[in-house]
Amino acid sequence: MGCQTCTQQQEGGSILSSFPDKASELEQHIDSLEITHNISRNRGHLIHCLHKAQELFGYLPEDVQLLIAKKLRLNLSDVYGVISFYSFFTTNPPGKYKINICLGTACFVKGADKILKEFEKRLGIKDGETTEDLKFSLGGLRCVGACSLAPVVIVNGKVYAKVDPGMVEGIIKDCDKEQK
Amino acid sequence: MMIKSLQELSEYTEELSDSRSNTGDINVLVSLGTCGIAAGAEEVHKAIRKTINENNLGHRFNVIETGCMGLCFCEPSIELEDTKNGKSIIFGNVKPENSEKILNTDFQSEPKEIDIIEKGWYYPDEAENTDNYLQAKIALRNTGRINPEKIDDYISHSGYKALGRVIQDMKPEDVIDEITKSGLRGRGGGGFPTGKKWTFAAAQSTEEKFVICNADEGDPGAFMDRAVLEGDPHSVLEAMTIAGYAINATKGFIYIRAEYPLAIERLELAINQSREMGFLGKNIFNSNFSFDIELRFGAGAFVCGEETALINSIQGLRGMPSNKPPYPAVEGLWQKPTIVNNVETFANISTIIRKGHEWFRKIGTEDSPGTKVFALAGKIQNVGLIEVPMGTTLKNIIYDIGNGIADNKKFKAVQTGGPSGGCITPDYLNTPIDYDSLKKLGSMMGSGGMIVMDEDDCMVDIARFFLDFTVDESCGKCVPCRIGGKQMCGLLEKITKGKGTEKDLRILKSLSETIKNASLCGLGMTAPNPVISTMKYFAHEYEEHVYDKKCRAGKCQELITYSVIPDKCVGCTACKKICPVNCISGKVKEPHFINSDKCIKCGECYRVCKFNAISKS
Numbered sequence: 001m002g003c004q005t006c007t008q009q010q011e012g013g014s015i016l017s018s019f020p021d022k023a024s025e026l027e028q029h030i031d032s033l034e035i036t037h038n039i040s041r042n043r044g045h046l047i048h049c050l051h052k053a054q055e056l057f058g059y060l061p062e063d064v065q066l067l068i069a070k071k072l073r074l075n076l077s078d079v080y081g082v083i084s085f086y087s088f089f090t091t092n093p094p095g096k097y098k099i100n101i102c103l104g105t106a107c108f109v110k111g112a113d114k115i116l117k118e119f120e121k122r123l124g125i126k127d128g129e130t131t132e133d134l135k136f137s138l139g140g141l142r143c144v145g146a147c148s149l150a151p152v153v154i155v156n157g158k159v160y161a162k163v164d165p166g167m168v169e170g171i172i173k174d175c176d177k178e179q180k
Numbered sequence: 181m182m183i184k185s186l187q188e189l190s191e192y193t194e195e196l197s198d199s200r201s202n203t204g205d206i207n208v209l210v211s212l213g214t215c216g217i218a219a220g221a222e223e224v225h226k227a228i229r230k231t232i233n234e235n236n237l238g239h240r241f242n243v244i245e246t247g248c249m250g251l252c253f254c255e256p257s258i259e260l261e262d263t264k265n266g267k268s269i270i271f272g273n274v275k276p277e278n279s280e281k282i283l284n285t286d287f288q289s290e291p292k293e294i295d296i297i298e299k300g301w302y303y304p305d306e307a308e309n310t311d312n313y314l315q316a317k318i319a320l321r322n323t324g325r326i327n328p329e330k331i332d333d334y335i336s337h338s339g340y341k342a343l344g345r346v347i348q349d350m351k352p353e354d355v356i357d358e359i360t361k362s363g364l365r366g367r368g369g370g371g372f373p374t375g376k377k378w379t380f381a382a383a384q385s386t387e388e389k390f391v392i393c394n395a396d397e398g399d400p401g402a403f404m405d406r407a408v409l410e411g412d413p414h415s416v417l418e419a420m421t422i423a424g425y426a427i428n429a430t431k432g433f434i435y436i437r438a439e440y441p442l443a444i445e446r447l448e449l450a451i452n453q454s455r456e457m458g459f460l461g462k463n464i465f466n467s468n469f470s471f472d473i474e475l476r477f478g479a480g481a482f483v484c485g486e487e488t489a490l491i492n493s494i495q496g497l498r499g500m501p502s503n504k505p506p507y508p509a510v511e512g513l514w515q516k517p518t519i520v521n522n523v524e525t526f527a528n529i530s531t532i533i534r535k536g537h538e539w540f541r542k543i544g545t546e547d548s549p550g551t552k553v554f555a556l557a558g559k560i561q562n563v564g565l566i567e568v569p570m571g572t573t574l575k576n577i578i579y580d581i582g583n584g585i586a587d588n589k590k591f592k593a594v595q596t597g598g599p600s601g602g603c604i605t606p607d608y609l610n611t612p613i614d615y616d617s618l619k620k621l622g623s624m625m626g627s628g629g630m631i632v633m634d635e636d637d638c639m640v641d642i643a644r645f646f647l648d649f650t651v652d653e654s655c656g657k658c659v660p661c662r663i664g665g666k667q668m669c670g671l672l673e674k675i676t677k678g679k680g681t682e683k684d685l686r687i688l689k690s691l692s693e694t695i696k697n698a699s700l701c702g703l704g705m706t707a708p709n710p711v712i713s714t715m716k717y718f719a720h721e722y723e724e725h726v727y728d729k730k731c732r733a734g735k736c737q738e739l740i741t742y743s744v745i746p747d748k749c750v751g752c753t754a755c756k757k758i759c760p761v762n763c764i765s766g767k768v769k770e771p772h773f774i775n776s777d778k779c780i781k782c783g784e785c786y787r788v789c790k791f792n793a794i795s796k797s
Contacts, residue, residue: 040514043496044476051438051477085498085655086479088438104400105595105631106557108645142482144439145403146215147557148252148564159218165787 014063022056023067030071042072046082050089059090095130095137097175099123100154104143107151111164115151116140118165122172136175182458184466186344189335196336204241208283209259211324213248213410214442215403220275221256227276228258231283241283244333247411249324250565254297259324260285270297300581301567304543305531314576316543317567318551319367319527323411328446331453334414340459342530343418346425347465355426356382359529362537363549368394368485368522369600369626370702371548371615377519380509381427384517389429391420392513392520394490395436395443398482399598400649402629404553405523407565409436409443412527413450417473419529421460424471427519432473435490438480447475482599482653486701487512487520489655500655501701522627524553544570548614558595558631559586568613575609578632589634593717597626599646599653600706602713603639622713624706638735639718640725644672646710650703661704664695668711676736680726689715734796737781741797746771748793755785755794 016023029052033045049068054060060083069079083089101107101116116138120126123136130137146152149161153171160171183189210225225245232241251257254272260282261268267287272295274282281291290296301315317323326333334340346355360375381389393416397405409416420432436444451473454460462470476494483489484499491513493499512518528550532540544550548570554577557563561583568577574594578584585591593603602623604611611617615625633642647669656662668691671684692708692715699705715722724730731739744755744764751769763779766772774785774794786794 040495044494046496047477047479047493051479081498082496086481088478088480105598105629105645106401106563108400109558109631109633109637109642142398142439142480143400143402144214145397145406145555146218147401147403147555148215148255149218150557150563152218161218 015057015061016063016067019057026053026056026064026067027071030068035072039073043074043078046072046074046079047086050079050083054089059093061091092130093134095134097136098139098156099136099171100139100141102142102144102146102150102152102154103140104145104147104150106143106147110150112151114165115153115163115168118168119172122168136172182456183340183344184458186341186348186465189340189344193335196332200242200336204237204239205262205264206241207259207261207263208241208243209246209249209261209325210243211247211249211251211255211257211259212245213407214440215252216248216255216257217442219255223276224256224258224274224279227279228283231279235283237283244325244327245329246325247323247328248407248565250320250407250567251297251562252564253562254295257297258282260287262287268299270299271295272297305535305539314572314581315567316551316569318531318543319408319524319553320411320565320567321531322415323407326412328411328413329449331414331450331457334412338534339414339530340418340457342533343421343425343459344465346422346533347467347469352382352426352428355422355533358533358537359426362532362540363547364525364528364532364540365548365615366522367524367528367552367627369597369624371625374521374525377509377521378423378426380507381429381517381519384510386516388431388514388516389427390513390516390518391423391427391429391432392487392490392494392518393420393432393434393526394485394487394520394522395434395440396478396485396490397437397440397523397627398485398653399627399629401557401595401631402555402598402627404555404565404628406440406443408523408527408553409440410446413443413447414454415530416447416523416526417450417454417460419526420473421464421471422529422533423519423521423526425469427517429519430470430472432471433476433494433513434473435476435478435484435494437478444475444477451475481655482649483655483701483703486703489701490520491518498655500657501703503700524628545612545614547616552613552625552628554628554630556582556630556632559589559634559637560584560632561586570614571612573610573612574604577613577630578609582632585632585634587634589636591632592635592637593633593639595623595631595633595642595710596629597624597706597709598629599649600624600702600709601626601629602709603633603642603717605717622709622716624709636733636735638676638731638733639714639721640672640676640731641733641735643711643714644669644676647672647707650707654703654707658698658700658704660695660698661700661707664691664699665704665707667691668695668708672711675722675725676731677738678725678729678736680722682726685715685722685726737783740781740783741776742774742779742781742783742786743776743795743797744772744774745793745795748791750791750793752790754788754790758784758788760784 053064065079069076127140151163153160153163212221256274257272258274259270278294301317302313304316356378364374365371481499484493486501488502489499508518541549551567551569553567595603618625651665651669654661671688674680692712695708749771756764763775
């Protein structure tokens with residue numbers, strides 16, 4: 001079977017061919033960077049490119065990784081090694097609503113752990129997981145620096161301040177409402 | 181337009197002040213940092229603008245959208261400043277409907293219904309009067325006062341003057357000499373003398389050198405650097421360029437957390453503005469010196485705050501630290517000499533150049549001159565961003581600036597230095613804060629997070645929280661940190677669950693020493709600090725957990741028992757209904773009973789009881 005990358009590409013079921021606009025935007029973006037024959041300098045653009053790709057696709061599937069590797073003249077394993085090191089990057093598609101609970105110290109002393117548990121209970125998933133219907137993903141965040149509003153929950157950029165476990169149900173309902 | 185000399189810069193500054201005299205005399209400063217926006221500052225800002233437009237007050241008021249004023253506890257906050265006589269008044273917890281009342285203030289009487297906040301700081305580069313104030317703002321001199329998105333605002337506050345002077349009138353060695361004499365120490369945590377670092381890098385004769393600004397503020401509970409970058413990005417750019425001139429570098433990188441989108445946006449804008457005016461780019465101030473700055477983003481790895489790991493991350497590698505020496509000042513980014521300084525360190529540079537090292541040395545203590553910015557958070561009344569002269573006591577910070585502990589609780593400890601630091605108890609509140617005194621107490625300055633804890637916080641649990649953090653963030657390169665940290669975390673978990681033994685305490689202690697001595701980088705070496713310091717100052721709490729199976733703070737779930745206080749219970753059945761394991765029995769209007777054998781200690785009954793009839797012990 002080999003590494004499956006080639007078979008996947010032959011089948012044409014890749015995310016790049018499903019979203020040609022985004023794929024070409026990514027390619028153009030990488031082409032606009034200063035790519036030289038100096039491979040170690042090219043690597044300096046890698047994290048930046050991964051950010052761009054994740055911004056476009058929401059996650060970093062294998063064919064996107066392969067595209068970046070080719071463009072920067074790196075090995076796929078180098079790219080994957082970096083992705084797996086940094087918690088910001090993910091290779092799984094995220095849920096529509098990204099619920100992030102700040103787990104910084106200020107939020108922790110004000111009970112962020114209980115809020116996380118309440119979300120886990122209500123959504124039936126653990127920290128770092130996504131619901132099967134791809135609706136919610138749940139994640140702990142390192143300090144967002146809004147300590148005066150502790151504990152803080154952020155859903156797709158919207159900040160909920162001074163959250164207590166009793167508000168969790170309401171936050172989930174807010175997402176449902178928005179969807180309608 | 182391009183500025184080519186100091187002369188042109190001062191002419192431009194004059195032009196700016198002339199054009200300002202056409203606008204209103206009264207500045208309306210609206211604090212629009214991340215926390216301000218989250219608290220609703222944008223709505224307030226719109227309402228103020230609307231009120232001014234509808235009532236044609238444009239000739240009186242000059243609205244300035246600023247970064248964070250540091251008054252996080254009363255966001256949204258607005259400062260009204262009369263530029264004619266320097267009078268100012270600060271409003272806190274402002275709502276959009278307050279805008280008319282605020283604009284009607286005559287500075288004599290204070291409007292009712294709106295909170296008035298006392299201004300607790302002064303700007304030492306402007307006034308010498310220090311009598312009534314505990315806070316002195318040098319690094320935060322412009323944060324909360326200027327519009328960070330306008331380079332003109334920065335220039336009219338003496339911006340880029342230091343850079344002009346450096347390039348026109350000073351040799352690189354003079355610049356380093358000035359910084360060395362000022363005694364400025366790295367504000368990122370370690371406190372290494374900045375001048376020394378620059379000297380090392382300048383001594384290298386390589387053609388290519390780099391300047392890096394470490395803006396990877398990862399300490400949970402710290403937000404100082406974010407405030408500077410959001411509120412005064414140009415001060416960092418100016419200082420990096422000065423550093424570039426001093427060590428003869430041509431390129432700078434700002435390594436910033438991806439979690440700070442607003443700071444990134446404002447930095448990108450500032451870099452472009454700076455290039456347009458000629459403060460970045462080729463032949464700055466018409467000299468042979470060229471310098472440019474690029475942003476590099478972090479991706480959620482705490483260890484990248486360590487300088488060698490940060491350099492690896494900029495190179496597009498996994499963010500793992502390397503052995504030192506060679507130090508980055510000798511062999512750093514792409515093996516070239518590199519200086520890595522923290523945001524707050526850079527924010528001090530241009531003032532030092534403008535005012536001189538003697539002026540700077542007057543503030544703070546002998547060995548730690550200047551000021552330090554702290555993010556004061558946790559169980560404190562006035563959560564906020566503060567900047568105090570070194571040597572200020574913890575007591576001043578917690579009780580005078582922070583206004584004491586929230587909800588009338590008893591003060592237990594203050595945690596400084598984040599996951600690398602330790603706890604300081606009430607006994608040491610009179611210690612003047614500087615790098616060395618905190619180290620002596622077994623804590624450290626760190627980047628400046630200060631988390632206040634009260635009697636409801638369990639110190640064993642806090643130690644476990646920090647260990648959990650470092651285990652999660654350990655890069656895995658060296659064994660002591662990777663495996664030792666995990667073991668320590670497991671032991672602490674065992675203790676908080678009431679299963680700890682005396683032997684566990686002993687192992688915990690010896691593991692701490694081993695990890696401290698044998699780890700590769702700062703993250704590992706300091707990882708056991710929260711445990712060492714809590715075991716030193718709160719040994720009795722560890723012992724209670726182990727011998728008496730008791731948690732005095734009521735935080736460790738497994739050590740708590742819930743029971744009904746029969747006298748208070750009215751039999752409303754709320755607890756019975758919510759209990760997930762049906763361990764509460766009792767009839768309506770009769771006292772209930774909790775079967776502690778079945779109870780899973782979820783605390784739901786305690787939460788729903790409206791009559792305080794559930795006791796937790």
